[in-house]
Amino acid sequence: MARWKELPGELDPVVVEFVGQLRRLKDGSGLSLTRLAARTGYSASSxxxxxxxxxxxxxxxxxxxxxxxxxxxxxxxxxxxxxALHEAAADAWQRDRPSGRTPDHEPPPVAVAPAAVRRPVTRLRLYLTAGAAFAAGAVIAGVAVGSEMPTGSARTAVVAHPVTYACTYVRKAGAWYAGNSATSNDALEVDMSGPEVAELQCLLQRAGISPGGVDGNFGPLTESAVITAQKRYHLDVDGRVGPHTWAALRG
Incomplete structure (x- = not known):
């Protein structure tokens, strides 16, 4: 069983309970982080x-x-x-970081709108169910009753000035470019954003590997696409982008 480090003291008790449950599942499975990554499609670093x-x-x-x-x-x-416990933890996480990005890194599509009309009683029932399962009922119920919880759509990343990216493919000197960045060695990984990430997403699309859209945000779907590309091109599989991955995608 792994000897886990103490969690950050500023975490909400609901988040602490949720992460503790993830740790118990991981320990109970006997899987290493590497094997867990192989089974889930999310990298060991994630x-x-x-x-x-x-x-x-x-x-x-x-x-x-x-x-x-x-x-x-x-x-x-x-x-x-x-x-259900994850949903309660996500609400607490967003409440503590109202202006920060959330782990999903999804653009705000219209499809998320139905989540905004779910009745609070449904969420309360979810929280109480999770509490009965994981002995966190008192904490979760207190959070749910004490204040109106943000809906699922509130956890979507909010961009003050949205940037629209396009893929305009051009081949120069034997390499493909998509018009967002000409980099061939910038290191990219989960949680990063910008035109370099958009360039990466365009190149993944050109290779027939969907990154989940071209929004300039390096989220789990983009990470999964990078892993697929690294396996295809026989590179080190770590979900991060460096010179070798750039060269393979531009080639």
């Missing part, structure tokens, strides 16, 4: 951030962890309870 409380995982990563570690006839119910 799981290190999630399990250390430095970054809250997206719901898709939580579902992947549950699929890799939760077994038995009650697996579906256990996964639902874990996701």
């Amino acid at each position: 799981w290190e951030r999630y399990l250390s409380g430095r970054l809250l995982p997206p719901a898709a990563a939580v579902e992947a962890l549950a699929a890799a570690t939760v077994g038995g006839t009650g697996a579906d119910l256990d996964t639902a309870r874990l996701l």
Whole structure:
């Protein structure tokens, strides 16, 4: 069993309980971070951030962890309870960081609008269910009753001045460019953003590997696409972009 470091003291108790549950699932599975990354599609470095409380995982990563570690006839119910606890933790995380980016790094599409009309009683029921499963009921219920929780759409990253990126492919000196950046060696990884990331996403699309859209944000979908590209081109698979990955995608 891993000897975990103490979580950051500024974390909300709901987040602490949630991360503790992730750690218990990981320890109970006996999987190393490398094997966990292979089973879930999220890199070992991402799981290190999630399990250390430095970054809250997206719901898709939580579902992947549950699929890799939760077994038995009650697996579906256990996964639902874990996701309910994740939802409560995400609300607490966003409340503590109202102007910061959230772990999903998704653009604000119209598709998220239905989440804004869900009734608070539904969320309260989810919180209480999660509390019964993970012995965090008192904390979760207190947060849910004490203040109106932000809806799922409130956790979407808010960009004060949205930037629109396009992919305009040009081949120069045997290399492909998409019109956002000419870099061939900038190091990119999860949580970074900007035109270099948009260039990366365009090149991934040109290679037939979807990064989940071209928005200039290096989120989990882009990381997964990078991993796929690194496997295809027989590179070191770490979900990070360096000179070798750039060369393969521009070639």
